[in-house]
Amino acid sequence: MSERLRNKTALVTGSTSNIGQAIAEAFAAEGAHVVVSGRNQARGAQVVEGIRASGGRADFLAADLDGSPERSRDLAERARQALGGRIDILVNNAGIYPAPATTETDEKTFDQVYGVNVKAPFFLTAAVAPAMAESGGGAIINLGSWIARLAVPLGALYSSTKGAMETLTRAWAAEFGPQGVRVNAVSPGVVLPATPEGGEPHPGEVMMAGTPAGEVGTPDAIAHAVVWLASDEAAFVHGTVVDVDGGRTGVAVIRTQTATVSSGR
Incomplete structure (x- = not known):
């Protein structure tokens, strides 16, 4: 690696x-x-152990970000202490994905999903961004989703939270960018830890039919984009949502059969 985040x-x-x-x-x-x-x-602990075994530096902090300002502020403070007094990069990735139909969504589920997916990163960003600015700047990367813009059945609740995060990305870029804090987002497509072998195709694979990629993505593909946004290479990038979705939201690949036509026929 190039140690872009040294x-x-x-x-x-x-x-x-x-x-x-x-x-x-x-x-x-x-x-x-x-x-x-x-x-x-x-x-x-396993993730930290793996990072350390590869020569990296990592610590684990338990956190149940339910949307309460207190828990977000507590994590921000504990993270600052663990990291030697400052946070240069914040990635708002935590989220949950219950997928009931709109007519079957009760208020408790609605509040829980919005609490984890929107309120928690909102108050965590509020706790982190000012200190970033005081320290000379930083980068915040939010995780959106392709279904915030390309609707799927049973996605109303989750996709609306991701739409909110993409909107907050632009709003925070306007609010914190002049203070030296860049805010951007990555919008993943269908991502699976590993491609299943044999048997029926995973529903995610079906969703990627008709895209340039033609297959699901991996977590590493998303991580590469986040690293770039966090690095100085993206110093001129503000308020942008980077689609890492195999072309799902922007491109339709239409397959046609090529017919051989002889002149005179």
């Missing part, structure tokens, strides 16, 4: 598995000191 510190929420884990591992490989956070202590 001497940087980073907090990645929801980083005990899947995309968050890949981001934490990629940050550490690029030289950052990373706080891995999440609800599962055992999985968090």
Whole structure:
């Protein structure tokens, strides 16, 4: 690796598995000191152990970000202490995905999903961004989703939270950008930890039919984009949502049969 994040510190929420884990591992490989956070202590310890075994720096902080300002502020303070007094990079990745139909969504589920997916990163950003500015700047990367713009059945609740995060990305870029804090987002497509072998195709694979990629993505693909946004290479990038979705939201590949036509016929 090129150590694009050498001497940087980073907090990645929801980083005990899947995309968050890949981001934490990629940050550490690029030289950052990373706080891995999440609800599962055992999985968090495994992620940290793997990073350290590869020569990286990481610590785990247990956190159940339910949307309360107190829990977001508590994580921000504990992360600052673990990282030597400052947070240079914040990745708002933690999220949950219940997918009931609109007519079957009760208020408790609605409030829980918005609490984790929107309120928690809102108050965490509020706790982190001012200190970033005081320290000379930083980078915040939010995780959106392709279904915020390309609707799917049973996606109303979750996709609306991701639409909110993409809107907050632009609003925060306007609010904090002049203070030296860049805010951007990555919008993943269909991502699976590993491509299933044999048997029926995973529903995610079906969703990627008709795209340029033609297949699902991996957590590493998302992590690469997040690393770039966190690095100085993206110093002129503000308020942008980077689609890392295999072309799902922007391109339709129409397959046609080529007919051989002889002149005169």
